Amino acid sequence: MTSLQFLKALDADDRALLDAARALGLTEARPALPLRRKKLVRTLLIAAVLLSLLGVTAYAADFPGLRALLLPGSQGMAYHAADLPDGERLLTEAPDGGMLSLTQPMALPEDLDPRIAVKVENSAAAWAEWLAWKEAHPFEEPEVFRPPEGTGFSETAENPDGSYTVAFYEDSRWDEQAGRIVGVRLIEVRTATEEEYAADRHYKEVMGHLGIAGYDHSYGVYDEAGAEKLEELAAKYGLALRRERTVLSPQTGEPGPENGDSLETLVELLSEKTCSAPLFNRNPDRIDHASYFQEGSFSLSYSVADASSGEELSCYVCSSPYGTLSSGMEMLEMEGDLTAFQSRTHTAPDGTELTVLFSGETAYFYTWLEKSYFAGRIGGLGRSAAPEAAVTAVLDAIAFTHIGV
Amino acid sequence: MDDAEIVALYWQRSEAAIAETEAKYGAYCRAIAWQLLCSREDTEECVDDAWLAAWNAMPDKRPAHLSPFLGRITRNLALNRLDKRHSLRRGGGVLPLCLEELSGCIPGGSSPEEALEARELAERLRRFVDQLPKAERRVFLGRYFYFLSLEEIAARLGYHPGKVKSMLYRSRQKLLRCLQEEGFV
Incomplete structure (x- = not known):
């Protein structure tokens, strides 16, 4: 046997490889969400039900200021990420960490305008009902394609008579002779009809598009019944829905620097659609991504140069109009140590009051505007010689009173 | 996603x-x-x-x-x-060291039944790895699946490099005994 053959034969079960990869810090550098989907749905359902039945949590003092951002139930569900000298990233669990929402307030100040408060509470209540309906009406693939317990791998093959053989295995391995990955330890074999196969393909297509057209994928609308229910809830609670997203970024062919149009044009277009006047007092140095919905929600990822160091500060902002149905999970940030954040207020040149949370490396900010909740994150502050001044510069560049249509 | x-x-x-x-x-x-x-x-x-x-x-x-x-x-x-590239034993990284460490465990010779033997060996190796204690398995896979250096494995798992070395030695001894008992070497 050759050395190559031996090395290729040296393999392990998926579970063992996953465990080793995680322990060694070889997994993806930044997991999208540390929770499995089902658990996160339940957590949010509980939080949303509490919010709707008992009233959104009101806080008397903004200490530490994170309560408005912190996703209920997410404390302790985060990772520390450390860069090793060889460029790899080491992930370790962070008991003081949590997930922060930038699109929906998780708690309201006691002195908030009650007309705004009721809209936020309505959104929470509508979301709770929507989640409950989705749990009761799951969108699933046909039974024959649902993997049995312990499945780590499956494959489908068409039969001469038009039916399909679906094989479920515990695991998979590289087969040198076949030159491909094959299943290992067969669990079950099933036969699917052409119709079941087509239904499964439809399921995959819908899931691949993250839902049916006409609704923001964060709602998870997968069929007409779901669409009907969502529309009913929006009407019941007097809420707008985010429908088709328009993306403005160089990659899409929309106005952008790479298409010969300028950054200024992109800011102008976004401002036209979502603001009463230009969004910025001072434009950023680069825009990486911008998108908006017709009802006024928008998000923007951009960079500005820090005056003290010349280093790039990465910024991400979201505007979420009151009265739009939102889960608050559309844009989540994971922070490994919530205790590192200090809270303060900042008054922008236009008089807008913001809450700012600063850890030395990162800053979060949020404010209650006339028409929307506006929140954002500034990263890369650790490289700045004057990080507090850098935060002020980023905030003062935004024309908050122009936001909203 | x-x-x-x-x-x-x-x-x-x-x-x-x-x-x-x-x-x-x-x-x-x-x-x-x-x-x-x-x-x-x-x-x-x-x-x-x-x-x-x-x-x-x-x-x-x-x-x-x-x-x-x-x-x-x-x-x-x-x-x-x-x-x-004929670089398995001459390439960079830790691969040549790993092959040297595992050399005693690699079945020798060639036979008409080589393909079957490779499949059986793969299955046996998988069972072997699965039966290792978790800590030892992580070190073993870090070295012989992911080809990390001893120092990297030690840093990532919070061990002294000497401990990683001795854990790998014990695992290889177990592997050799296992393959000998089953007639692979």
């Missing part, structure tokens, strides 16, 4: 599948390829080949977890590259 959603994109033949795979697993697969190839150009080509292999595999494959699925593909493609 979770793995099920990414797999759905492959099944739907959406090009977004590759972009999502790159975003979530690009660093992971590059790390695996780099440990073997130690060349940026080769690493990038290997990872591109891995994406193509994944595209060709799905449908009709449907892995429950993309990390081990892509990890295996990338690892084997990188090993193939080294083999083609």
Whole structure:
């Protein structure tokens, strides 16, 4: 046997490889969400039900200021990420960490305008009902394609008579002779009809598009019944829905620097659609991504140069109009140590009051505007010689009173 | 995006599948390829080949977890590259050391039943690894699946390098006994 053959034969079960990869810090550098989907749905359902039945949590003092951002139930569900000298990233669990929402307030100040408060509470209540309906009406693939317990791998093959053989295995391995990955330890074999196969393909297509057209994928609308229910809830609670997203970024062919149009044009277009006047007092140095919905929600990822160091500060902002149905999970940030954040207020040149949370490396900010909740994150502050001044510069560049249509 | 959603994109033949795979697993697969190839150009080509292999595999494959699925593909493609370059024992990284460490465990000779033996060996090795205590298994896979150096494994798991070395020695002794008992060596 050759050395190559031996090395290729040296393999392990998926579970063992996953465990080793995680322990060694070889997994993806930044997991999208540390929770499995089902658990996160339940957590949010509980939080949303509490919010709707008992009233959104009101806080008397903004200490530490994170309560408005912190996703209920997410404390302790985060990772520390450390860069090793060889460029790899080491992930370790962070008991003081949590997930922060930038699109929906998780708690309201006691002195908030009650007309705004009721809209936020309505959104929470509508979301709770929507989640409950989705749990009761799951969108699933046909039974024959649902993997049995312990499945780590499956494959489908068409039969001469038009039916399909679906094989479920515990695991998979590289087969040198076949030159491909094959299943290992067969669990079950099933036969699917052409119709079941087509239904499964439809399921995959819908899931691949993250839902049916006409609704923001964060709602998870997968069929007409779901669409009907969502529309009913929006009407019941007097809420707008985010429908088709328009993306403005160089990659899409929309106005952008790479298409010969300028950054200024992109800011102008976004401002036209979502603001009463230009969004910025001072434009950023680069825009990486911008998108908006017709009802006024928008998000923007951009960079500005820090005056003290010349280093790039990465910024991400979201505007979420009151009265739009939102889960608050559309844009989540994971922070490994919530205790590192200090809270303060900042008054922008236009008089807008913001809450700012600063850890030395990162800053979060949020404010209650006339028409929307506006929140954002500034990263890369650790490289700045004057990080507090850098935060002020980023905030003062935004024309908050122009936001909203 | 979770793995099920990414797999759905492959099944739907959406090009977004590759972009999502790159975003979530690009660093992971590059790390695996780099440990073997130690060349940026080769690493990038290997990872591109891995994406193509994944595209060709799905449908009709449907892995429950993309990390081990892509990890295996990338690892084997990188090993193939080294083999083609006749660099298995001369290449950079820790691979030559790993082969030296494992040399006693590699069945010798060639036979008409080689393909069958390779499959049986693979199954036996898998059972062996699965039966290792968790801490020892992590070290073993870190060294002989992911080809990390002793120092890297030690740093990542919070051990002294000496402890990693002795854990690997014990695992190899167990492996050799196991393969001897089953007649592979």
